[in-house]
C-alpha cells in the first residue's frame with residue numbers, strides 16, 4: 361500500500377536559485393519563500409551558508425533568513441557544510457536560527473572533492489562537530505548524500521557506496537538522510553536499491569528522496585520510493601535548479617508535478633496546487649524563464665485560455 365500522506369520539502373530557494381546565472385535579489389527570494397509557505401509547504405530549504413566564492417548566488421544568506429516572516433509549523437532549513445557555516449547561521453537571535461541544518465556529503469569521492477573541497481572521510485570529520493553543535497542547540501540535522509545513483513566524474517554509483525556514507529552519517533548523529541540523484545540518471549529499480557541501503561540505517565520517517573529530473577525519471581523514481589513506503593521528498597518550485605558542481609544536470613523535479621501526481625493517487629500533501637503554480641509563475645517571471653514544470657505550464661495555459 362502506498363503512504364496516505366507525503367511531506368514535501370521545497371528546495372527551490374536554495375537548490376533552485378544557487379545555479380542561476382543572474383543574481384536574484386534577496387527580496388525576490390524572500391517573496392518566494394512567503395509564497396511557498398502560503399501554498400502550504402511546511403518544509404522549505406531557504407539558503408546555504410557556504411563560501412560566497414564558491415556559490416556567489418547564496419551570499420545573501422543572512423539577509424534572506426532575516427527577511428522571512430516565519431509561519432508557525434514551517435521548518436526552515438539551510439545548508440551548513442562546516443562549523444563556520446553553522447556559526448554564521450546561528451549568529452542572529454535565536455528566533456532567526458534555522459530549524460534544520462543540512463550537511464551535504466556524497467557517495468562519490470570525486471564529487472565530494474569538487475563540491476566541498478575534501479574527500480568523504482574528511483567531510484565526515486567536518487560534519488561531526490556541526491551535527492553535535494546543532495543538536496546541542498536544538499537544531500535538527502539532515503544529511504544529503506549526493507551522487508547516490510551516479511557521479512559526473514566516476515559514473516554509476518554502487519549502492520554499497522551509498523550505504524557506506526549513510527552509515528557514517530548515522531554514526532555522527534545526523535538525524536535524517538536524504539538520498540540524492542544529483543545527475544537525474546537514476547531509474548526506479550536502481551533508486552529502490554539505493555533507498556533500501558539507507559533504510560538499513562534510518563527509520564522510514566527519516567529517509568527522503570531528492571531527485572533531479574535531467575532524464576525525466578524523477579516522478580517514476582518517486583513512485584518507486586512510495587512503493588517502499590517512503591513518504592518524504594524534496595522538490596523544487598517550477599523545477600528550478602541544479603548544482604554548480606554537476607554540470608549538465610537540470611533542476612529538481614518540479615513541486616507542482618509531484619503535487620499533481622500525488623493528488624491523483626489520493627495522497628495528502630497539504631499543498632494547494634493553484635497557489636503553488638502562482639509561486640512558480642512568480643519566480644519564473646523574475647528569472648525571465650518559463651517554468652520547467654509541465655503541470656505549471658498546463659495550468660497557466662488553461663488559465664490564459666479561460667481568460668480570453
Ligand code: HMG
Nearest residue numbers: 409410411414441444445464475476477504506540542603
Ligand atoms: P574550503 O576551501 O575547503 O574551506 O571550502 P576552508 O575552510 O579552507 O576556507 C576557505 C575559504 O572559504 C576561507 O575564506 C573561509 O573563510 C571560507 P578566505 O580566507 O579564502 O577568504 N569559508 C566559508 N565562507 C562562508 N561560509 C562557510 C565557509 N567555510 C569556509 N561555511 C567549502 C569548503 C565547503 C566552504 C566550499 O567548498 C564551499 O563553499 N562549497 C560550496 C558547495 C555548495 O554549496 N555546493 C552546492 C550545494 S550541494 C548540492 O547542490 C547537492 C544537493 O542538492 C543534493 C544533490 O542534488 O546532490 C544538496
Ligand code: MG
Nearest residue numbers: 375542602603
Ligand atoms: Mg540537488
